[in-house]
Amino acid sequence: MGAGLVISAPASGVGKTTLTLALARAWRHRGLNVQCFKSGPDYIDPAFHAAATGRASVNVDSWAMDRGAISHLVSRGADADVVLAEGSMGLFDGVAAPGVSGTGATADIAEMLGWPVVLVIDPSGQAQTAAAIAAGLRDYRPGVRLAGVVLNRVASPRHEDLVRRALNDAGIAVFGALPRHAEISLPKRHLGLVQAEEQAEIGKLIDEAARFVAEHVDLDAVLRSAASWTPQPAANGLNVTPPGQRIALARDAAFSFVYPHMLEAWRGAGAEISTFSPLSDEAPDASADVCWLPGGYPELHAGKIAANARFRSGLRAFAETRPVHGECGGYMVLGTALTDADGVRHEMTGLLGLETSFAKRRMHLGYRLATLAAPMPGHRPSARLRGHEFHYSTILAQPDTPLAVVHDATGAVIAETGSQRGHATGTFFHLIAEDR
Template identity: 80%
Template structure:
């Protein structure tokens, strides 16, 4: 039987990912089987979880997923000694309108799974007030249990004593305190952390994080605070339709954003997946019956993608007879041109009329519901797909027929409708689940 724990915070930037990775590696170093999950729509953190634990991590999401799907995903933790689920944003932060099960808040998963919450608190710039904040979080919602806190960015021994004393007076367990000068941060860029597969030194960074946390946090007490938990004995299927039987999937530093549960669902449904690298000037497998370009960082590699004529020609030839789909960055590459941060315009594959610019940056972020205007990759017209959009690129032109009517979580229509032309389709949102 596994023990489960949610790692959360009052806000983003408090140190959730670093603490999760450090605890995961520290427990693994003790010989424990550690299973991580990510609450919410983040396609980068699961890669770091896998690097820390040696086990694949997946997203679980109360807005996009139903209870059966979440049960199926968390069943991978059945043989673990400890389950660590990393939250997103602040503990109770979600959208205003409920989705399938909830608002997407970390607290939804904590209550649903009955996993107590370990809060990491950035106490820089405050002392006793930190205890008031934690007390408010502890009492805010029935059904969400607080295990205790780890203090982060503590300035001095006196600072630590002031905060710890106030926490103790409020009946809050303090598992440890991490000093402000500890160098355990991970490199980041405009869409979050630099992906784990791009960092040759990621193992060393996680190991150093584990060393610091082992020195300053009571690992035994944290482990004992976790709640005993057993997943369903007969989990259901993931209920995600694979886009084809033989799928050619672009995978490299420009095309790395893909939810792990999607690949799992495709393979569980019998699909075969082959990968290729556009950055290496490779084309899709000629034996595939559909090609999928996921999101990533094409804006950082636009010149190279534009110069890779073999890739561009192979993809255009593929699209003459078989479907090609792009998500976010993949959608941008299927278009006519991409303008990079320096203002240089680069020709793309030209399967769609979309033109985008990273020089004109504006944040696009949030859950999306798409109602298809035409059939797409085994999905019939009017099918409803749930996903998430997160990018800074702006649309210069989007002349093709819209792929879908796309709404945000509150039901408001958004301009990023996606496009369709011939065998090519694309969206700015990343697919998470299907409405059933």
């Protein structure tokens, strides 16, 4: 039997990831086995979790997954001493219309699993009002239980005292306060944190965060606040079909946005995955049944991708006889051309007619529900796929046959339909699960 906690906050950018990594590493230093999860559609944080704990982390998502799938994924923490689920955005932030088992809010996971919430509160520019915010979050939804608060970016001892007194008066435990001047932060990029695998010094960063948090936070009190937890047997697992028996997966700094649960589900169903690096001018394994190009940062490497003739010709030859699928950045690389942020146009692989540009950035963000009009690897026509879209590219041309009718979480039809031509398919959304 282990203990479970949810790390959340009133908003994004308050310090959830740093606290999660620091707690995980600090407890690991004490000899505890720590398992992390990420609530919501984030494909970067799980790699940081794995770096901190030495155990693979996966996403749990109440909009895209049913309770059985979430229970199945969370059961991997059965042998851990403590389980931490890191939230996304604010505690109750989700979409307006419920999905499979909720709105995608962190609070859904906290209530579903019965784990109390540790709030990270940034009281910058306020004092007693921070207690009012914490009390409001505590009382907003009866099924969600607040364990206590960690203050981040506290300006001075006097500032900390004012906030602590107000929280104590509200009956809210304060586990610790992190001074503003000594803040530990991780490098950022336009789609979020720079990926863990790109940071050679990530271990040192996490160790420093753990030392800093252990100095200012009562780790024993946080651990005591966790709920005793025994995983419940899942009636069903993930509804994920591998796209093929042998999958050639693009994997490098330009193609790295893959949900860990997807790869595990593919392998669990008996598929073999071989990786190749387009940035190293490698072609997909010629013995593979299907090629999959995930998202990432192709716009940062567009010139190199355009120049890598072996990759481009190898992918084209593969696509003459076997399926090739691209998600988001991978979809863009399957297209005709990509214009980078400097306005330079780079020729891509030309398997699809899609042309995109980063010269005029515009954010596209949100859950997606797609009903396939044509088959894509692993999924039949009419299948309902749930995913998430997050990119800054603008479509200049999308001339091929639409792959799907795609709706956002409100039910509105969107223009990013995906494309299909020959054996090539692509979508702007990252697949999370198929409806049963």
